[in-house]
Amino acid sequence: METSGFSDTQLQVREAIAKICSNFPDDYWAQHDESGEYPHELHKALSKDGWIGIALPEDLGGSGLGISEATLMLHTISESGAGMAGAQSIHANVYATQPVAKFATPSQRQRMLGKIIDGTWRVCFGVTEPNTGLETLKLKTQATPSGDTYKISGQKIWISSAQVATKMILLARTTPLEEVCKPSEGLSLFFIDFDPKQPGLELRKIKKMGGRAVDANEVFFDNYVIPKDSLIGKEGEGFKIVLHGMNAERCLLAGEALGLGYAALHKATTYAKERVVFGRPIGMNQGIQHPLAEAYMHLEAAKLATYHAARLYDRSTTDGTITQSAIGVACNSAKYLAAEAAFTACERSVLTLGGMGYAQEYHVERYLRECFVPRIAPVSREMIMNYVGEKVLGLPRSY
Numbered sequence: 037m038e039t040s041g042f043s044d045t046q047l048q049v050r051e052a053i054a055k056i057c058s059n060f061p062d063d064y065w066a067q068h069d070e071s072g073e074y075p076h077e078l079h080k081a082l083s084k085d086g087w088i089g090i091a092l093p094e095d096l097g098g099s100g101l102g103i104s105e106a107t108l109m110l111h112t113i114s115e116s117g118a119g120m121a122g123a124q125s126i127h128a129n130v131y132a133t134q135p136v137a138k139f140a141t142p143s144q145r146q147r148m149l150g151k152i153i154d155g156t157w158r159v160c161f162g163v164t165e166p167n168t169g170l171e172t173l174k175l176k177t178q179a180t181p182s183g184d185t186y187k188i189s190g191q192k193i194w195i196s197s198a199q200v201a202t203k204m205i206l207l208a209r210t211t212p213l214e215e216v217c218k219p220s221e222g223l224s225l226f227f228i229d230f231d232p233k234q235p236g237l238e239l240r241k242i243k244k245m246g247g248r249a250v251d252a253n254e255v256f257f258d259n260y261v262i263p264k265d266s267l268i269g270k271e272g273e274g275f276k277i278v279l280h281g282m283n284a285e286r287c288l289l290a291g292e293a294l295g296l297g298y299a300a301l302h303k304a305t306t307y308a309k310e311r312v313v314f315g316r317p318i319g320m321n322q323g324i325q326h327p328l329a330e331a332y333m334h335l336e337a338a339k340l341a342t343y344h345a346a347r348l349y350d351r352s353t354t355d356g357t358i359t360q361s362a363i364g365v366a367c368n369s370a371k372y373l374a375a376e377a378a379f380t381a382c383e384r385s386v387l388t389l390g391g392m393g394y395a396q397e398y399h400v401e402r403y404l405r406e407c408f409v410p411r412i413a414p415v416s417r418e419m420i421m422n423y424v425g426e427k428v429l430g431l432p433r434s435y
Contacts, residue, residue: 037115037294037335037336037339038339045105046104046105046108049101049108049109050108050109053082054116056081056082056085057078057112057113057118057122058116059081060075060078060116060118061117062117062399065117065118065119065399065402066397066399068121068249069248069249069402070248070396071249072248072249074125074199074249074250074251075250078113078125078126079125079158080155083153083155084155086098086099086154087099087126088129088130088152088154089149090106091105091106091134092149092152092153093145096145097150097154102346102349103134103284103288103346104287104343104346104347104350106130106284106287107288107342107343107346108291108343109130109291110123110126110127110292111291111292111295112295113126113292113295114291114294114295115294115296115299116299117399119295119402119403119406120246120407121248121249122249123288124196124247124250124409125250127288127289127292128160128197129158129159130288131161131288132161133149133152133159133281134280134281134284135225135268135269135277135278135281136268138277138280139269139277140268140269144227144265144268148203148227152203157203158200159197159202159205160196160198160203161195161204162177162192162195162205162255163175163192163207163278164192164194164195164414165177165192166191166193166254170416170419172275173223174219175190176190176213177189177190177192177208177209178190178208178212179206179209179262181210181264182261184263184264185261185262185263185264186210186264186266186267187236188206188208188257188259188260188261188262189236189257189258189259190257191254191257192206193242193253193255194242194413195252195254196250196251198251199239199241199253200251202229203227203229203230204227204255205225205226205228205268206225206226206228207225207226207275207278208274209223209224210222210224210274220275223272223273223274223275224269224272225267225268225269225274225277226262226266227266228266234260235259235261236259236260237257237260238256238258239253239254239255239256240253240255240256241253242254245405245408246409247405247406247409279360282414283360283363283367284349284367285414286367286370286414286415287342287349287367287371289371289374289375289410289414290338290341290345290374290410291342291346291374292410293338293374293375293377293410294338294339294374296378296407297338297380297382297407298335298381299403300378300381300382300400300403300407301328301332301335301381301384301385303385304381304385304388304400305328307388307392308325308328318388327384327388328384330380331381331384332381334373334376334380335377335381337373338377338378341366341369341370341373341374342373342374344366344370345366345367345369345370348366349363349367364427365423365428368423371415372420375407375410375417376411378410379407379411381407382400382403382404382406382407385403386400386401419435422435
């Protein structure tokens with residue numbers, strides 16, 4: 037990857053993270069992908085040096101850096117060969133904590149975030165539901181007030197790291213949909229203890245195609261009791277609060293996709309230089325060379341879009357001319373472009389290696405399996421195109 041244009045701080049982040057990740061080679065990730073074992077060692081190494089709190093306040097033990105630096109951190113983790121699995125092992129701890137840092141009370145921030153930063157706690161993010169999917173405003177998980185507690189009932193799906201998490205940042209409905217004026221009303225955000233040993237909480241692991249080192253789960257709540265002070269911000273304003281983290285997630289996921297794409301391209305170009313057929317390295321043939329060159333240019337273009345979006349997100353806190361609409365368009369566009377560029381790079385890497393690309397020992401088949409994640413989540417390609425068509429081009433809403 038070309039690193040011109042990054043700040044000295046960003047390059048220091050990249051160097052430090054690459055050094056940590058050098059202790060976790062491709063074989064480590066292949067073994068964990070095969071066994072489904074969680075990469076606890078990476079989380080421990082990153083939390084030991086304070087990287088979990090890269091974009092959280094310094095007064096809580098974080099680094100106080102921006103989403104730009106956090107994106108480059110996850111980009112570097114993914115590019116090391118860890119791929120989406122490695123990045124996703126700390127993904128929610130980086131972005132889902134952003135709304136808590138911004139909207140929680142000072143005492144809540146101190147109580148909730150410090151132990152995430154030092155690695156004592158791990159957090160998962162509970163938004164997606166099986167019957168609502170992308171229709172977040174129609175989610176049905178209910179938080180019902182009961183004295184000095186809420187009782188949570190409902191279901192979440194595709195919750196990463198729930199098997200190892202001790203906390204969840206949860207979006208639930210505190211006012212039924214039929215009783216609100218707007219669908220965006222009546223949703224509330226909570227920071228809750230996440231303990232399947234307690235009554236009313238059950239997990240069910242989902243078998244999946246790639247990134248198997250990090251668990252994905254269905255989560256079932258049945259009158260699961262949480263204290264009233266789990267509420268972040270005001271009751272009923274959870275959707276507006278959680279949006280603060282969603283744009284950040286778009287940037288982080290774009291960075292993870294880029295890292296995966298660059299890793300795949302590196303494998304392909306190395307192989308193309310070394311593999312000799314008919315007396316010449318296959319990389320000499322334009323049928324190999326041109327697709328890889330094109331993949332590189334797509335990655336570089338997506339890289340520019342990604343770090344432009346992250347800069348807008350970071351600067352919006354001090355620059356009033358940067359609108360939330362501009363940030364939303366930039367972050368969604370970056371996620372789309374990075375996901376597509378990663379897919380192109382991963383597919384062409386497998387094809388460059390030919391039969392060996394299909395073999396686990398060369399790792400590119402694992403990259404290809406993982407590259408579908410940023411194309412699907414946290415929002416599909418088609419919904420991003422709907423968003424740009426409506427919000428930027430002014431076309432009629434299509435859904």
